[in-house]
Amino acid sequence: MSIKLPIYLDHAATTPCDPKVVESMMPYFTDMFGNTGSRNHSFGWDSEEAVSKAREQVASLIGADPKEIIFTSGSTESNNLAIKGAANMYAKNPAGSENRGHIISVIHEHKAVLDPCKRLEKEGFDVTLLEPGQDGLVTRKMIEDAIRDDTILVTVMWANNEIGTINEIPQIGELCHDKGIIFHTDATQWVGKMPTNVKKDNVDLLSLSAHKMYGPKGVGALYVRRRRPRVRLIALQEGGGQERGYRSGTLNVTGIVGLGKACEICAQTMDSERERLLKLRNKLESSLESRLDVVQVNGHREKRLAHATNISFGFVEGESLMMALKEIAMSSGSACTSASLEPSYVLKALGVGDDLAHSSLRITMGRWTTEEEVDYAIEKIVEAVNKLRELSPLFDMHNEGIDISKIEWAAH
Ligand SMILES: Cc1ncc(COP(=O)(O)O)c(C=O)c1O
Incomplete structure (x- = not known):
């Protein structure tokens, strides 16, 4: 041959769109182009229905409730919203002051995690970046040793984008829950490839991106836990109040439909x-x-x-x-x-x-x-x-x- x-x-850089994903998206470019915010006609209702279905498909892939899914433009935005949003919400002291709280991450995270952490450091948070061992793994013990009384947020990627190593996420999540610390994971390289259950895996915030799992570019989601604990965030942008106020802006219905379908296919295959x-x-x-x-x-x-x-x-x-x-x-x-x-x-x-x-x-x-x-x-x-x-x-x-x-x- x-x-x-x-x-x-x-x-790991990006994946081609699955033809079935493209097929699912096509009607939403032309015939079903409504704005989900149009509550008074069928174009809006059709789009709203399509987004609801996609929300269920994404939630189902990661063991979440559909209400816990916030659609974004991809993992970079999801990470920014999770990290800055949680840090500002759970800060120990008001903006403009020192000692706003301690954040733990790791030096081999993606820049879409490291740079928001750097920004927070400039804004009065203290950031510890842990160093993995030669095997690249991040363990519960490493996080345990780094936690302080003022730690408010831990962010550790589920699987590394360069070497593919898998960190001890459920164990780190359990530790964070015991200590009352918010736990975010950048699961961009993980979701769609490995079984995921945010409830059992003790994750509070999880970032995912469609283009890493045979969906379109420029669309992703952030899982935000609603119970035990109920996690709240300060939004990055203000506007129409879409996505429970966490992500204002007209929804990318076509992309979201593609993300939903990509999740459904990944679950099956x-x-x-x-x-x-x-x-x-x-x-x-x-x-x-x-x-x-x-x-x-x-x-x-x-x-x-x-x-x-x-x-x-x-x-x-x-x-x-x-x-x-x-x-x-x-x-x-x-x-x-x-x-x-x-x-x-x-x-x-x-x-x-x-x-x-x-x-x-x-x-x-x-x-x-x-x-x-x-x-x-x-x-x-x-x-x-x-x-x-x-x-x-x-x-x-x-x-x-x-x-x-x-x-x-x-x-x-
Ligand atoms: C681990 C990880 N986080 C975040 C991103 C950024 O994702 P997106 O392209 O959806 O913004 C990537 C993509 O390269 C990634 O591999």
Whole structure:
């Protein structure tokens, strides 16, 4: 069978829309275009009904009550609303004063969590950013050790977007409930792939995004717990008071319908999909590890999302590797900032050295990834790494048994 190039292996960045999702959205662009706020005619009622259905579909996927779902533009907004909204609501002291309360998060969170935390720090909150161990996991014990009398909010992602590691969310949630602390999780990479029950998993606030689970871009949701405890937030924006006043603005009905359908499909398919992708991921990793020397899988080996891997290749220059693999869409361990190529801060947080961080690939498979595509990727990666190593004098030295890390290079 011939392979269609380029191959897409970057599903943690975004996913294609499921055709069934697109189909469900189509009528809401044209015939059923009403504003849910139009309470006095059928166009408005139809849209309202569609949004209610989507609210149920989202709630059902995560074990919530539909009333607890707030539609947003995606996880960035959900995280901002959850973190700033809860911090300002439960602050110990009024705006403008010092010592407004303590917030706990982790240094390898997504920027959509870290930056709101930074903003709050400037506004009088004290933020502790924990450092995970080499395996990248965040445990209950780590949070327990960091909690203080003035801690008001803990925010820890469910699964990491670069290495796919899974944190101890139900245990951290239980701890937060015992201590009366609000608990938010950025579940962008988790929801739709793993079974979720916000009640049993002790989550108070949860962010999710449609485009990570075969839905459209620019739409997501925030789960806000209504009972035990009843969580309240200060809204980020004022206006028409939609979404219980938490998110003013005309609802993106088309996108919300797509999100709902995407959730429904994930609920039906996630178990079989996970099993299939785990086999492909294991094949990919074991093939690369058996055929190449100096290969390192980053993050905990077992406590990881099934479709994701992050692998570093020693003695390979990261950018050259990406150039050699242009026909396979993946993410590299280098983040392009305006002035420089920085190694990924997530990998650095695990203690991965700059060299290995630069030469890492994040490979994330999805609903339509085939075994042929994975086989093709294996061949191409092996070929590219071998070729680049042929040019590396350091790799020659490594092969001669010289420990590169012990060499004292002369400075001129
Ligand atoms: C863990 C995590 N949080 C938040 C986001 C941002 O989500 P969105 O694109 O829906 O704003 C992403 C997307 O890259 C993510 O992976």
